[in-house]
Amino acid sequence: MIAYDKLFLMPTSGCKSTKYSAAIPTRARCRLEAYSAIMSIAHEIKHARRVVALTGAGISAESGLGTFRGKDGLWSKYDPAVVASIESFTRDPRKFWEFAREIGWIFLTAKPNAAHIALAELETMKRLDYVITQNVDGLHQRAGSKRVIEIHGNAGRVICTRCLAECATEKIVDRIAREDVPSCDRCGGSLKPDVILFGEPLPKRAFDLALKKVKSADLLIAVGTSLEVYPAASLPEIAKKSGARIISIDSERTGWDDLCDYKVSGPAGEILPRIVQAIRITF
Ligand code: OAD
Numbered sequence: 299m300i301a302y303d304k305l306f307l308m309p310t311s312g313c314k315s316t317k318y319s320a321a322i323p324t325r326a327r328c329r330l331e332a333y334s335a336i337m338s339i340a341h342e343i344k345h346a347r348r349v350v351a352l353t354g355a356g357i358s359a360e361s362g363l364g365t366f367r368g369k370d371g372l373w374s375k376y377d378p379a380v381v382a383s384i385e386s387f388t389r390d391p392r393k394f395w396e397f398a399r400e401i402g403w404i405f406l407t408a409k410p411n412a413a414h415i416a417l418a419e420l421e422t423m424k425r426l427d428y429v430i431t432q433n434v435d436g437l438h439q440r441a442g443s444k445r446v447i448e449i450h451g452n453a454g455r456v457i458c459t460r461c462l463a464e465c466a467t468e469k470i471v472d473r474i475a476r477e478d479v480p481s482c483d484r485c486g487g488s489l490k491p492d493v494i495l496f497g498e499p500l501p502k503r504a505f506d507l508a509l510k511k512v513k514s515a516d517l518l519i520a521v522g523t524s525l526e527v528y529p530a531a532s533l534p535e536i537a538k539k540s541g542a543r544i545i546s547i548d549s550e551r552t553g554w555d556d557l558c559d560y561k562v563s564g565p566a567g568e569i570l571p572r573i574v575q576a577i578r579i580t581f
Contacts, residue, residue: 335562336569339519339545340576342560343425346517346543351417352533353431353438356522356548360411360567361437363404367524368550372401383496391479391488398491399474405435405453406468413521414441416570421445425577427515430508432523432530434493447508449500449530451493456480460487467491500529512537519545521566525554 343349355365366373380386381397410418418441420426428445429438434453438446457464463484470489473480480489494500512518518537525531534544534557543559546552547569555561562569 332562332564335560336572337576337580339560339562340573340580342517342543342545343420343519343573344577346425346515348427348511348515349420349425349517349519350427350511350515350537351420351429352512352518352520352523352530353417353429353433354521354523354525354530355433357413357431357566358405358408358411358433358435358437359522359549360413360565361408361435363408363435364401365522367526378496384498387490387495391490394490394495395474395479403453403467403471403474405437406471408435408437410437410441411567413566413570414438414443416574417521418442419574420577423574423577428508428511430511430530430533432527434491447504447511449494449504449508451491451501453491453493455492456489457492458482458485458487459490461485464492465489505529508533509536512542513540515540515542517545518542519547520558521547521570523548524552 355363359365364370364372366378368374376382376397381393387394414437417426417429417438421429421443428447429443430447430449431438432450434448434451436452436454454467455464456467456470461482461484463482465483467474470480481487482489512533513536515537518534520534523530525534531554534554538544538557544557545560545562546555546558547562547564547566549563549565551563
């Protein structure tokens with residue numbers, strides 16, 4: 299893992315030249331390059347007209363929430379077609395609720411981390427127009443972000459599949475623990491969290507707004523997403539075609555790195571606060 303703690307003490311000039319590079323150890327060179335990328339990203343954000351962020355499960359990893367893909371991801375232990383598709387939910391909602399109980403609904407008690415807070419600060423500084431999120435944990439709003447577009451719904455609400463009545467998930471946690479499939483007080487229908495399962499269309503208003511924001515952005519910052527699920531995965535490409543520059547902050551290499559103008563590898567909870575700090579103190 300790259301150490302970021304001393305980044306702001308380091309010079310950047312010449313760090314990519316062969317002569318200079320050969321003279322410094324690889325680890326230090328990585329730090330210089332990361333520092334340089336952070337400063338460049340800060341500069342891009344400061345001078346962009348309209349910035350949007352697109353976030354995925356990785357931004358909530360430092361709040362203790364699991365990601366979906368990768369070695370320890372949820373989908374390496376559970377088959378999403380069985381536990382998280384609308385087809386299987388319609389056939390037998392018990393499988394979904396079993397899975398929900400097993401993962402423990404940890405997002406109900408999770409707290410926003412430094413990455414969520416940094417994006418909320420960027421909004422307050424008027425440097426970030428919207429956060430478009432694939433996450434259903436509500437942590438951006440709890441960090442203080444006001445302009446959040448949730449394209450996969452929000453697990454903080456449950457909805458009756460029969461009469462469409464809504465209620466807050468926290469009000470029925472006892473029943474989730476007790477009942478195989480929690481049912482609606484009003485009509486007895488099966489309750490389903492207000493999130494998009496595989497095979498369901500995205501909420502039209504939210505996705506249309508996301509498309510509009512992406513098309514009018516001149517900078518898109520993707521944070522902690524593998525971009526393996528469509529249509530969310532198409533958003534950076536649409537932004538790029540509309541002329542935006544693309545930044546990725548992710549702890550790993552991803553399949554879409556080639557699309558990016560800047561890529562910083564590392565934990566979002568360390569990198570995003572550095573970027574905010576750089577915007578505050580420079581340029
Ligand atoms: P993934 O699990 O596919 O990807 C998470 C990304 O976060 C990976 O690229 C990790 O490398 C990265 N990551 C992990 N920890 C990080 C950290 N601390 N800082 C920065 N990056 C980190 O999650 P999503 O891309 O969000 O959909 O998945 C998209 C959709 O697939 C989800 O919304 C969900 C899922 O199936 C539905 O359920 C409909």
